[in-house]
Amino acid sequence: MKTWSFAVVGCGTVADFHIQAIRELEHARLVMVAGRTEERVRKIGIRENCAWTTDLTEVLNHQGIDIVCLTTPSGTHAFMGVEVLSSGKHLLVEKPLAMTAAEAQQLIRTAEEFRVTLSVVSQRRFEAQHREAKRVLEEGGLGKLLLIEATCPFYRTQEYYDSSSWRGTIEQDGGALMNQGIHSIDLMLWLGGPVRSVFGKTATATHRIEAEDLGLAMVQFESGAYGTITASTSIQPGFQPTLNLYGEKGTIKVQGTSVVHWSAEGYPLPREEEGSTGGGVSDPMSISALYHRLQIADLLEALNTGRKPQVTGEDGWLAVRLVERIYQSSAEGKEITLSDWR
Structure with missing residues (x-):
């Protein structure tokens, strides 16, 4: 299986779940992180031993990046997502896909135009x-x-x-x-x-x-x-x-x-999975990275086989x-x- 190269754009709290998931997947490699705050993005880049930048253009122009995980504030998903897709990179967007249905449709049309895969985090x-x-x-x-x-x-x-x-x-x-x-x-x-x-x-x-x-x-x-x-x-x-x-x-x-x-x-009770606790009830950080990993793994399998991801x-x-x-x-x-x- 091909090893897919990732960039994580947005270095807020949710980015850590994507980074951890990528780190735990055999056929995934974090190449670059990007964010607005230089101190934070540099710290993450050093920790993950990858390139870092405060300029989205560097991510878009990087020929070694296959997939971008977009973890920026929700209101930026549409316009930043269009830029990523237009650069020919596959895109996994944190929820929600966009702030309006019209913006979401624009992302879908852009992915179709540039023949790349678009998915949204619904772990x-x-x-x-x-x-x-x-x-x-x-x-x-x-x-x-x-x-x-x-x-x-x-x-x-x-x-x-x-x-x-x-x-x-x-x-x-x-x-x-x-x-x-x-x-x-x-x-x-x-x-x-x-x-x-x-x-x-x-x-x-x-x-x-x-x-x-x-x-x-x-x-x-x-x-x-x-x-x-x-x-x-x-x-x-x-x-x-x-x-x-x-x-x-x-x-x-x-x-x-x-x-x-x-x-x-006729259907047995499913067993609760190890490491699945935590639901962000009062603290948005108290969730497990397990399901981000499972969703990203599905995305990689979809790209390898040519099928659609389970979440489109x-x-x-x-x-x-x-x-x-x-x-x-x-x-x-x-x-x-x-x-x-x-």
């Missing part, structure tokens, strides 16, 4: 309990799907939002739905399929920020099943995200990475589009149906 799809739940649903193990409940009851302090000027802004960060809740929304779409309509409400309840710290929605899937979404950064002390699947023949309930109920006849740019677009429609529904005070999605 929770690679957790054992979610992979097995997907198989159970596809094979009819729960019968007809009735309802999916997804909750993300996190807590963030005001100091967290005050630590960077972009945090909590609509243009650069998004709120509890676009930032923290996007993983739960992605899982809901992955498991439930296309959405027919959505009704949402958002509020800024406990923080001095521009975006929402509380978001709720009810969706109806094309299959006829329903779903509910709750995402917040105001719930003290913070709790693990949950995903509950209710079918006519059984139920699967997941809290964090632990299965708390499994009544899927289109998947990232679907999640962003749904969040957009929740915002639209809340602003207009009505249900948004597929024909209203503009």
